[in-house]
Amino acid sequence: MKIGRVTGTVVSTRKLESLEGIKLLLVQPLDDNMENNGNPIVACDTVQAGSGDLVIYEGGREAALALDNWYNPADSAVIGIIDQLDQVKR
Amino acid sequence: MKIGRVTGTVVSTRKLESLEGIKLLLVQPLDDNMENNGNPIVACDTVQAGSGDLVIYEGGREAALALDNWYNPADSAVIGIIDQLDQVKR
Amino acid sequence: MKIGRVTGTVVSTRKLESLEGIKLLLVQPLDDNMENNGNPIVACDTVQAGSGDLVIYEGGREAALALDNWYNPADSAVIGIIDQLDQVKR
Amino acid sequence: MKIGRVTGTVVSTRKLESLEGIKLLLVQPLDDNMENNGNPIVACDTVQAGSGDLVIYEGGREAALALDNWYNPADSAVIGIIDQLDQVKR
Amino acid sequence: MKIGRVTGTVVSTRKLESLEGIKLLLVQPLDDNMENNGNPIVACDTVQAGSGDLVIYEGGREAALALDNWYNPADSAVIGIIDQLDQVKR
Numbered sequence: 001m002k003i004g005r006v007t008g009t010v011v012s013t014r015k016l017e018s019l020e021g022i023k024l025l026l027v028q029p030l031d032d033n034m035e036n037n038g039n040p041i042v043a044c045d046t047v048q049a050g051s052g053d054l055v056i057y058e059g060g061r062e063a064a065l066a067l068d069n070w071y072n073p074a075d076s077a078v079i080g081i082i083d084q085l086d087q088v089k090r
Numbered sequence: 091m092k093i094g095r096v097t098g099t100v101v102s103t104r105k106l107e108s109l110e111g112i113k114l115l116l117v118q119p120l121d122d123n124m125e126n127n128g129n130p131i132v133a134c135d136t137v138q139a140g141s142g143d144l145v146i147y148e149g150g151r152e153a154a155l156a157l158d159n160w161y162n163p164a165d166s167a168v169i170g171i172i173d174q175l176d177q178v179k180r
Numbered sequence: 181m182k183i184g185r186v187t188g189t190v191v192s193t194r195k196l197e198s199l200e201g202i203k204l205l206l207v208q209p210l211d212d213n214m215e216n217n218g219n220p221i222v223a224c225d226t227v228q229a230g231s232g233d234l235v236i237y238e239g240g241r242e243a244a245l246a247l248d249n250w251y252n253p254a255d256s257a258v259i260g261i262i263d264q265l266d267q268v269k270r
Numbered sequence: 271m272k273i274g275r276v277t278g279t280v281v282s283t284r285k286l287e288s289l290e291g292i293k294l295l296l297v298q299p300l301d302d303n304m305e306n307n308g309n310p311i312v313a314c315d316t317v318q319a320g321s322g323d324l325v326i327y328e329g330g331r332e333a334a335l336a337l338d339n340w341y342n343p344a345d346s347a348v349i350g351i352i353d354q355l356d357q358v359k360r
Numbered sequence: 361m362k363i364g365r366v367t368g369t370v371v372s373t374r375k376l377e378s379l380e381g382i383k384l385l386l387v388q389p390l391d392d393n394m395e396n397n398g399n400p401i402v403a404c405d406t407v408q409a410g411s412g413d414l415v416i417y418e419g420g421r422e423a424a425l426a427l428d429n430w431y432n433p434a435d436s437a438v439i440g441i442i443d444q445l446d447q448v449k450r
Contacts, residue, residue, distance in 0.1 A: 131272055
């Protein structure tokens with residue numbers, strides 16, 4: 001899983017049927033200083049995350065296992081909201 | 091899933107049989123400023139997207155689940171056209 | 181698999197049920213000089229690793245095979261603590 | 271799938287049995303200007319591509335679905351030769 | 361699959377049971393000039409490769425198919441030693 005910050009939402013009317021009713025979040029990947037790094041991703045919300053939340057997300061086939069329909073072609077999901085990050089810097 | 095812009099189409103005569111009849115789009119990955127970033131990909135169209143459209147696409151085994159033949163070796167698909175992007179910039 | 185250093189832990193209260201009871205480690209990917217390189221990841225601990233440990237981790241669907249529940253949507257796991265690294269530099 | 275150019279062939283005598291008899295191509299990933307970008311990959315040929323050909327290739331578990339033996343551990347395959355690329359530049 | 365050079369071995373005592381008895385190689389990814397590029401990976405050896413060997417390796421779920429236990433969570437394997445590389449440079 002990776003660490004990201006929810007930066008918004010994505011609205012799509014013409015989309016795969018299996019994505020109907022799933023909230024799509026815009027998530028920005030973060031580096032070890034929690035700065036933006038890399039292209040944003042579009043992830044299915046499973047934990048009712050909102051803009052500004054620091055979250056755990058994942059990408060790949062396993063993301064669908066976080067949804068009700070395991071054969072959903074979705075490949076990214078926010079699976080946790082981070083309360084606390086204990087990080088030892090070197 | 092990721093955000094990209096459709097920049098064209100790809101025509102291939104000599105290809106895997108399972109790709110016959112599937113429209114192949116050239117999609118450019120975008121960064122958080124919606125600028126080009128990274129190598130373009132070739133994705134199967136499932137939502138009748140066209141050149142210039144801002145789209146949600148995905149890459150990996152799960153892309154085939156968006157097609158009629160789940161055992162298609164295809165590994166990228168455009169699965170939604172973006173109508174609106176609400177993005178909080180920091 | 182890849183080489184990383186455990187740099188901390190991640191606490192998340194609101195998360196997928198299947199992640200309950202699994203210790204989440206913050207792992208920093210390393211380059212061939214064992215310097216930080218790339219965004220940190222959040223990995224499930226399977227070997228009781230701690231902060232500072234040099235570890236083998238992996239990302240992807242196969243990570244769940246390292247957990248008790250193979251259908252866990254988790255996609256990263258620390259699967260070994262490195263005792264010794266014999267590296268020929270060029 | 272991605273766009274690449276076949277730049278050569280790879281010969282390996284000591285290899286996995288399941289790779290016997292499969293032609294291995296060296297493929298260079300290309301950016302949106304069709305310039306080399308990224309490390310070259312080694313892909314199984316399924317369309318009789320040759321050096322210099324512009325091709326569609328893919329990497330990941332799904333590549334094996336393009337081969338006769340689906341349980342082949344191969345994870346990259348050239349699956350189409352590109353005849354024409356209609357690209358709108360911005 | 362990708363091209364790499366074996367640069368050493370990794371010893372881990374505390375690790376997943378399914379990795380017992382498997383030789384772990386340190387492999388450095390290479391670019392099209394066969395120069396080091398990217399973070400090193402830790403791969404299971406299936407062809408008795410040694411330090412200095414130019415090899416074909418792969419990463420992902422399919423790597424386990426190269427091992428005796430297909431449900432091994434291992435996700436990288438060296439699957440061939442390269443004898444000859446015919447590369448057309450542009």
